[in-house]
Amino acid sequence: MERTLAWDDGAIIAVDQTMLPFHYRTVRLITVNEVVDAIGRLVIRGAPALGAAGALGVALSARLHSANGALDRAAVRADAEQIAGTRPTAVNLAWGVERALACLSAGAEAVLVEAMNMLDEDEQVNRVAAGRAADYLLEVCDRRPLRVLTHCNTGRLATVAVGTALGAIKELAARGQLEEVLVGETRPLLQGSRLTTWELAEAGLQHRLMVDSAGPAAIAAGMVDCVVVGADRIAANSDVANKIGTYSLALAASRAGVPFVVVAPESTQDLLLARGADIVVEERSPQEVTHLSGQPVAPAGTAVFNPAFDVTPADLVTAIVTERRLIIPATAG
Numbered sequence: 001m002e003r004t005l006a007w008d009d010g011a012i013i014a015v016d017q018t019m020l021p022f023h024y025r026t027v028r029l030i031t032v033n034e035v036v037d038a039i040g041r042l043v044i045r046g047a048p049a050l051g052a053a054g055a056l057g058v059a060l061s062a063r064l065h066s067a068n069g070a071l072d073r074a075a076v077r078a079d080a081e082q083i084a085g086t087r088p089t090a091v092n093l094a095w096g097v098e099r100a101l102a103c104l105s106a107g108a109e110a111v112l113v114e115a116m117n118m119l120d121e122d123e124q125v126n127r128v129a130a131g132r133a134a135d136y137l138l139e140v141c142d143r144r145p146l147r148v149l150t151h152c153n154t155g156r157l158a159t160v161a162v163g164t165a166l167g168a169i170k171e172l173a174a175r176g177q178l179e180e181v182l183v184g185e186t187r188p189l190l191q192g193s194r195l196t197t198w199e200l201a202e203a204g205l206q207h208r209l210m211v212d213s214a215g216p217a218a219i220a221a222g223m224v225d226c227v228v229v230g231a232d233r234i235a236a237n238s239d240v241a242n243k244i245g246t247y248s249l250a251l252a253a254s255r256a257g258v259p260f261v262v263v264a265p266e267s268t269q270d271l272l273l274a275r276g277a278d279i280v281v282e283e284r285s286p287q288e289v290t291h292l293s294g295q296p297v298a299p300a301g302t303a304v305f306n307p308a309f310d311v312t313p314a315d316l317v318t319a320i321v322t323e324r325r326l327i328i329p330a331t332a333g
């Protein structure tokens with residue numbers, strides 16, 4: 001399957017991202033509870049993919065709550081609320097759910113049409129943003145070809161297709177301008193080591209995996225021409241929420257004078273939030289930190305702090321590239 005998400009005869013088909021890199025399998029989701037579970041367990045993950053999944057989830061609910069030409073809108077709204085609440089940080093999820101819900105009065109088929117349009121749009125906007133980001137990186141970085149550091153997974157798996165930051169990196173490669181990608185493993189769920197390396201290998205691109213704490217050291221050592229990441233929510237002042245570990249990369253990049261560039265669709269902007277401090281950061285299960293592949297790696301009962309995201313202040317962000325514009329935060333250093 002080329003796309004990460006699809007619709008097939010009353011079911012959502014999704015690449016199971018928990019199985020990669022060892023198995024490329026799809027799951028077939030036929031109930032709203034299955035959709036909620038898939039989002040919660042990161043079977044489906046990455047902000048743009050969550051937006052599309054949210055919309056498809058509402059389409060599924062609308063179909064399940066339609067009978068004899070009547071649609072139980074209250075039941076669909078309750079499902080929608082449950083889906084949107086599953087992961088609070090990536091604004092795309094609530095955005096996708098809301099956009100699909102806006103079609104509810106026109107019936108279940110209209111909701112599905114809107115969700116499918118969103119899948120097409122996601123692929124299109126990522127392609128445009130990736131191209132614009134590649135142009136910008138070649139403008140602000142002198143060295144050729146580029147050595148890029150990225151974090152988490154922002155590729156085709158995190159979107160419907162193409163990817164955001166990783167889409168831009170692949171675009172650099174397509175232009176013959178990529179030397180190497182340094183990939184942070186992305187503890188605790190290892191989206192970097194499991195998914196990004198898999199995508200880079202699939203694309204045949206030179207890359208090295210490192211522990212997350214090696215990122216700032218690599219930047220300080222002059223091994224990196226630019227840091228390119230995605231985003232889960234961008235506040236009105238351009239503070240950026242992204243995978244935990246992003247902030248330390250931005251600090252190191254700022255200190256070293258290395259461009260720190262965010263690639264994200266407009267749907268990741270949350271203009272209702274004035275600043276990053278207002279972003280709700282999802283905290284996940286302690287087990288994700290105390291265990292590795294089911295085996296304990298900390299004494300039983302160890303207390304845990306497990307935020308899934310951090311917020312990088314706008315003054316550390318060189319630029320945010322979307323499908324529509326280049327945002328240079330006013331206070332960028």
Ligand code: MRU
Pocket residue numbers: 042045046047048090151152153154155158159163164165191229230231232242243244308
């Ligand atoms: O917890 P995840 O894997 O959903 O987090 C994903 C990220 O933080 C990505 O960097 C972000 O969604 C941008 S994806 C194009």
